[in-house]
Amino acid sequence: MNIYKYILSFYYGINMIDIKKQQGGWAALAFEVSDGTKKYFLKVYEKSRASTRKWTSLIEQYAPILVWLNENSRLSGKIPIPYITKNGNFKCEDEENIYLLYDYINGETIGDQDLTKEQIQQLTQMIVELHHYGEEVVLDKPLLKEDFSVPFLEQLRYVLNEGRSHLSHDVKKLIDNYNEQLKEAIFKVEQLSKLLKASDLKMALCHTDLHYWNLIQSEQLMLIDWEGLKLAPVEADLMFLVEKPYFEEFMEIYQKAHKNYAINDDALSFYQERRRLEDIWEFIEQLLYDKQEGQERVKTINYLKNELKCLGEHLK
Numbered sequence: 001m002n003i004y005k006y007i008l009s010f011y012y013g014i015n016m017i018d019i020k021k022q023q024g025g026w027a028a029l030a031f032e033v034s035d036g037t038k039k040y041f042l043k044v045y046e047k048s049r050a051s052t053r054k055w056t057s058l059i060e061q062y063a064p065i066l067v068w069l070n071e072n073s074r075l076s077g078k079i080p081i082p083y084i085t086k087n088g089n090f091k092c093e094d095e096e097n098i099y100l101l102y103d104y105i106n107g108e109t110i111g112d113q114d115l116t117k118e119q120i121q122q123l124t125q126m127i128v129e130l131h132h133y134g135e136e137v138v139l140d141k142p143l144l145k146e147d148f149s150v151p152f153l154e155q156l157r158y159v160l161n162e163g164r165s166h167l168s169h170d171v172k173k174l175i176d177n178y179n180e181q182l183k184e185a186i187f188k189v190e191q192l193s194k195l196l197k198a199s200d201l202k203m204a205l206c207h208t209d210l211h212y213w214n215l216i217q218s219e220q221l222m223l224i225d226w227e228g229l230k231l232a233p234v235e236a237d238l239m240f241l242v243e244k245p246y247f248e249e250f251m252e253i254y255q256k257a258h259k260n261y262a263i264n265d266d267a268l269s270f271y272q273e274r275r276r277l278e279d280i281w282e283f284i285e286q287l288l289y290d291k292q293e294g295q296e297r298v299k300t301i302n303y304l305k306n307e308l309k310c311l312g313e314h315l316k
């Protein structure tokens with residue numbers, strides 16, 4: 001029996017009669033499935049992928065917060081909630097994969113498009129609302145609180161030094177070209193990490209991955225992909241907006257709701273630099289540990305090349 005059919009039946013009591021592969025996201029495979037009357041969105045994290053642990057280990061911690069937000073905040077109806085399995089969990093798994101099941105959202109992913117005025121307003125309202133909630137919601141879930149650690153730095157540094165020999169020739173050459181910039185960026189992130197650990201910044205619930213591939217225009221604008229939900233300084237979200245042409249408008253509205261808020265430049269730099277390094281690390285990790293071949297590998301190398309170039313330009 002098809003493994004997905006089995007999973008849907010066993011864990012969710014759904015009789016799957018149709019499945020279509022969707023253009024996937026970054027971290028997981030994606031499928032539109034149907035039982036003949038209703039469509040669902042099945043997200044499949046392959047355990048063989050190096051990034052899967054990072055993206056799935058906190059599901060049982062963050063999903064109850066989504067449920068809470070959906071029931072108690074103005075985000076109600078604008079965020080997708082994973083279905084609960086027969087065992088009472090928000091995810092299920094077999095040897096190969098970890099699965100999450102959602103309602104299918106009929107609509108268009110914003111992706112590379114610009115937001116309309118109406119969409120900018122809706123996104124602004126969602127962020128303003130999300131940032132009203134904090135410690136009181138995550139009290140018993142300490143793992144969801146930002147601690148400014150940068151766990152991948154150790155591995156990245158290893159790959160730049162003793163671990164170089166594990167890299168293939170082309171990747172080694174590429175990374176060698178940016179060795180100085182990488183080391184400089186690592187140093188900067190570590191300094192900021194220390195500084196922020198010692199500071200006592202106000203924190204709020206943050207989505208932490210606010211790009212437009214995580215926005216779907218349905219009857220209303222939906223914000224999806226909440227795997228990064230965390231209690232963090234709000235710069236963890238604002239970093240995605242500071243360079244948008246509508247940022248000033250955004251801030252005007254934001255500051256009316258969050259009186260006395262001013263951007264913390266250290267927190268903003270920390271998130272920007274960490275994100276850049278994390279993306280670079282994830283591409284290297286894929287090239288090292290995920291068995292990529294052919295076109296897929298070429299694509300990853302090109303992404304890595306682009307990120308390294310951006311890093312170089314940014315540090316100039």
Ligand SMILES: Nc1ncnc2c1ncn2[C@@H]1O[C@H](COP(=O)(O)OP(=O)(O)O)[C@@H](O)[C@H]1O
Binds near residue numbers: 027043104109
């Ligand atoms: N519930 C849903 N219904 C329909 N399409 C969805 C749904 N959730 C996500 N998608 C589509 O799948 C893509 C990847 O989903 P996402 O949750 O962002 O995965 P990833 O963590 O891999 O980025 C999104 O960009 C969107 O186009």
Ligand SMILES: [Mg+2]
Binds near residue numbers: 214
């Ligand atoms: Mg996504």
